[in-house]
Amino acid sequence: MSRTADAIRSADAHSAHNYHPLPIVVTSAEGAWMTDVEGRRYLDMLAGYSALNFGHGNRRLIDAAHAQLERVTLTSRAFHHDRFADFCAELAALCGKEAVLPMNTGAEAVETAIKTARKWGYKVKGVPDGHAKIVVAADNFHGRTTTIVSFSTDHEARDHYGPYTPGFEIVPYGDLTALAHAVTPNTVAVMLEPIQGEAGVLVPPAGYLAGVRELTRERNVLFMADEIQSGLGRTGRTFACEHEGVVPDVYILGKALGGGVVPVSAVVADRDVLGVFRPGEHGSTFGGNPLACAVALEVIAMLRTGEYQQRAAELGDHLHRELNLLVGGGAVTAVRGRGLWAGVDIEPSHGTGREISEKLMELGVLVKDTHGSTIRIAPPLVISKEDLDWGLEQLRSVLAAG
Incomplete structure (x- = not known):
């Protein structure tokens, strides 16, 4: 054999x-x-x-990881460490935002974005507690947790994992009219992949993302872009949203942020969005650890060259x-x-x-x-x-x- x-x-x-x-x-x-x-x-x-x-x-990333391995790899967020502030500042600057909430996997980042949108809806928009809705697109792939598969239309990903989490409205990808009809006063966010990877690398119609941006701004709804696969250089821009000149309220990042060395993910937004969290309300033992920050900082530096x-x-x-x-x-x-x-x-x-x-x-x-x-x-x-x-x-x- x-x-x-x-x-x-x-x-x-x-x-x-x-x-x-x-x-x-x-x-x-x-x-x-x-x-x-x-x-x-x-x-x-x-x-x-x-x-x-x-x-x-990649030599730059391996060297960054080796250097950090010799110093400290994990503190948990119970303590500060000397790579965290730089990581948050540099990633926020890359995204043109003010704040970063680091996690590990892409699915964790999506879950964090969902919690962020709901809390923002209750604390800022004034949606009645327990009534928040998030609009998503059919054929999406945002991860495999029980909440995320609850709004999947892929039977292999979804079947036999119920009962499913409520609070999501599914509309056809690329259909602005359907999206507009789905947004109600209780809608707190629209979460989309700028290009749907798992669905077969589906690119939306020209003007769709710009239309989503305009609609969400008019209706006081967060536009959350899942750039876990499409972001960080893959499409020829730092973010796929840039192809339509769109800046979402929330970036959801992962995969390439860890350089293929360690799992690193993050939710990036302005303070009026991520500022809804208070100590103890959300966290991660490994999220934002020194090793992850060291590698991600090198990734960001590499992206800055263009x-x-x-x-x-x-x-x-x-x-x-x-x-x-x-x-x-x-x-x-x-x-x-x-x-x-x-x-x-x-x-x-x-x-x-x-x-x-x-x-x-x-x-x-x-x-x-x-x-x-x-x-x-x-x-x-x-x-x-x-x-x-x-x-x-x-x-x-x-x-x-x-």
């Missing part, structure tokens, strides 16, 4: 089967490449769902030009996305998204399927044009083989 098969069998024997990974066992990685236990190299075209925007083992956003924009234009050439040839029915992020719909007669992903893996390229016939492409922003073109050539060869 091969080392790969043995490792997979052992994992299957001792772990819950809540994932169905591709049959590869990674042992090391650098930049845009990963190496398995057999010594075979693979081009990573997924980047940990954007958690690895800066590549595997080079990663520019790479995502330029290579993203190239990626989409090449992918769009495949549309109409019989194998690809549609391509969507922005920057170094694309959803590619495969003609079902050519195979499922899973089958295409497995064939690409055999050729040394790693992508991920979603919703049956779609594959997602989101390489690290540090990928070279040559490697990107090589990966695309493997995709063309798989599709040509039928």
